[in-house]
Amino acid sequence: MTIEPTPQPTSASEPKPRNSRRQVRQPLLLALALACGVLLGSNPFRPSSQNPDGTVRGYLKFKEILSYVDRDYVDSVDAEALSDYAIARMLEQLDPHSVFIPAKQQQQASSFLQSDFDGVGVEFNIFHDTVTVVAPLSGGPAELSGLQPGDRIMAVNGERVSGIHITTEQMFGKLRGTRGSKVVLQLLRHHQVKPLNVAVIRNRIPNNSVDVSYLLDKQTGYIKISRFASGTYDEFKQALGDLRRQGMTSLVLDLRGNPGGYLDRATKLADEFIGGTRKIVYTDGKGDQYDTQTFSRVAGEFEEGPLVVLVDEGSASAAEVVAGALQDHDRALVVGRRTYGKGLVQQPIALNDGSELRLTIARYYTPSGRSIQKSYRKGLAAYEQDLQNRLRHGELFHADSIHFADSLRYHTDHGRTVYGGGGIMPDIFVPRDTTAFSAYYTRLQSHNLVREYALNYFQEHKAELEALRPEQFLNTFRINDAQLQALAQMAARDGMPANPTHLRNCASLLRNQIKAYIARSAYGKQTYYAVLHQQDTELKQAVQAMGNGSANPMQKLSMN
Template sequence: MENPIQNDRRTVRLPILLSITLAAGVFLGATFFGGSKGITDVARGYTKFKEVLQLIDNNYVDTVNTDELVDYSITKMLEKLDPHTYYFNPKDAVAARSQLESGFDGIGIEFNLYKDTVYVVSPLVGGPSEAAGIQSGDKILKVNNEVFTGTKVDNAFIFSKLRGPRGSEVKIEILRRGVPKPLAFQLKRDRIPTYSVDASYMIDKETGYVKVTRFSESTYDEFKNAVSSLKTQGMKKLLLDLRGNPGGYMDRATNMVDELISGDKMIVYTDGKDDRYDRQTRTKNVGMFENGSVVVLIDEGSASASEIVAGALQDHDRALIVGRRSFGKGLVQMPVNLSDGSELRLTISRYFTPSGRSIQKPYTHGDVESYEKDIKNRFSHGELFIADSIKNNPKLQFRTDAGRVVYGGGGITPDVFVPRDTSMMTPYLYELFGKNIVRDYAVRYVGENKKQLEKLTFADYLKTFTPSEADMEIILRNANNDDIKFNEQEYKRSKPYIRTYLKAMIGRYAYQKRDKAGLNNEFYQVMSDLDEGYKKAVTLFDEAEKLSRTSVSLKDGKK
């Protein structure tokens, strides 16, 4: 009897990788290109790819990793399409999906990595760490008897050790200031919720503020809870802050719009090559806040689902849009889970605002680099500082319900422009932030002054507390000890920001309660003193109300 054939791991894995590629190719060909010609083209391409990959695997002079070659080839292929079609390998796919999930399983701490050492910034209320008695400022020495310091410790390493299946146990050894010996804790991991509504509070007796940082699984529910709470406090005006919000789930965005617009009106529609992915989304429910005036803050970091919200509210004259031109992402991606755990996010359609405008900014197929430099170019051309520098395409004019001219083809242009304030931004400040100098001192300050801070309500703290010159001197000394070279001129420019940021962080760590659904109200209330967009927006509610009344008074919402 002949000896059986024995294959090494690469030989066994190669057909598997190729079958995954073929399965994805046939699926995409049949689904998106249609007809036998598309399938034939895909099969021909697969045959060529298979030949090349097998030749490399069998004959190339050095050992190669075929997994990496396949991933690389897919990534480079997709670069020939649009800037938002993307491939994630199995590891990155898990991380990408987790960003839009409403929580994770872990021990429940906010941490800071400083000089190869992990410090607890704060235990999350209701989490395993808080229940066990872990405190702000604790230094993590070991996790499951593995040393937790050194050059190997980065964010990925920390997540891999602290996160894990719900109910699993982890042993933590920490060193606490004032305690001579390390302390050991046996923790049982649990579900730790994450939040997308970062702030929700009353600015005055009638005006509520809601900050939405992304559109994740729980965003719509969080938004409804925030609006409901503010209405019970007397809210008649809403400031919705979408600055820096990169988007997320489209349906969470359209559901949010439905809470603000009455009647049966278009929110967004999509159009692509395949009619199966064409959708029209309209308002259908009696919303929670259909009558009060609304102002929406956006900037160059507001993208995708954020632009759907801003575009719908602007087109129906329901809200006054304030800030700077948004990012300009009007392409819809469908996630396709591949059999090895990787994920393809394929652009299948464009979305359009109610007036018919696509807000997707121009791009050249295959030129991802130029596309990614768009924000930098806006900065250098002065658009972030001067309203007249915004260059809208005059051929892409559309009209709102009230007949106002709005533009497509390059994001949402605000109704009221607010320039970016960089007067206090300096390289010295960026170095302080890069090494967490101010945040670290805030944690230490709260720990050392806990009793004094407990005597103050946050309202009193907000009115009366100011970091002292001695506090500022300690920050400078800590920065110098961390090899940040002092620059007197830059420090003077940044000093008001450093002082306000320190107050905001102390307020956060001293007063923030995570049982308020993850709200960072204290931080935002302090920082609003230096927020020019915020300060401008709160003066514009009369204009927003007038705009909304004008639209409603027009028959059928049109001129």
């Protein structure tokens, strides 16, 4: 179950893990990314069934077989692990998003949607089996203890972590811990021969879901939301208020790569844009118990003014609820590519042993009646291949490669045609950059070489970078041909033969990413995103829509 998002920040931060090049993707985190359509509330389930006799027979059969295996099988077995495996395989027969989370993984699974955690507050990456600090989080324990970008963590509490093929998840386990507890990090710092021992006192670290918010120009605000976690709405309200006080009159809401999360946070956010009492989303389940309708009900802070929502094939679930509602009510222009198509609602059910069942209980529908969920009739394997099939069929590059049946045609409040059948189709289609799919570029990314080169550059030029203000860096700093060649030489030493043609083809994208990663270490997230946005085609389309008036479809239609 993989979602490949648009390029994201270089960090492998504690709350948002990134994988090292030798690390296998964590299946749990991927399952979470696709299962983020969580309905909050108490557990309404009771041990009852529409077919009690069948349920009892199935239970007794499973119990009998498991007992025989545990007692008589030729080798020793872990009966609990077998049971967990059987439950997971059973749920796969239902739909792609009903999941079972074993007790030992439940806390990790829940942390994805928490607004904070206890730890040291450091973003890191793993280069050549060495854990390297990308940036300490502002105001966090690591920064207060003096950690710097580029510091290499050799040991944690005397236990070696470098050169042993440690995974990102294992490193999280060593850095996180009870608030107030101490962890001693042994560091190697650039231009220093002897290692440093730094004691860090763990504290509460915010796990922000609003990645960045700032003014693109004097009137146009930008807010990027990575997921709908417990604190998302409060973070969004603060960001929106700050931008309004700075003079914002139009807004770009970036939901690209957002896998969803808590439904109520998403609907509260949508309510900030939709005036009056209008339907935001409704759900339809097996019985009336799971049929719900959610309406706008508060006086939102930005109910008028140009609004663009950026989406892509990584936008799913609650993110699709927001985009669909704003599109159906002609409140916003949706720009990008067709969203993932995850419109199933999961109810979290706590089990007696501490494990959790997230069971699909309903489907999401937009106000116009569109089902967000794409088909999964051909089975789990075909469902998981959907994004690869979109790539293969050209849908990510050409709007005319996308076909909808007439039966899936719906209309917005003001009569614009929109389509159901899986995902939200944008009003303005923006193709992906084909450069990102070249084999050479992909290998550079998978080997972490672009990030590593940028961090090395920052360390070598730290003084001159710190002498520049962020605005000066944005306007004057350039990655030249010699620096690209240095990256290619680093790649060659890592087993990637130099290929001048391939390097030239992706040079523009590499220059932008290297500059962005340098900015991340030198100036922080806002400058990092500002650099990325210099070559962000979807964002440029959004700003253009602001300029020509199409970013407010409702106002435009009422004037015609």
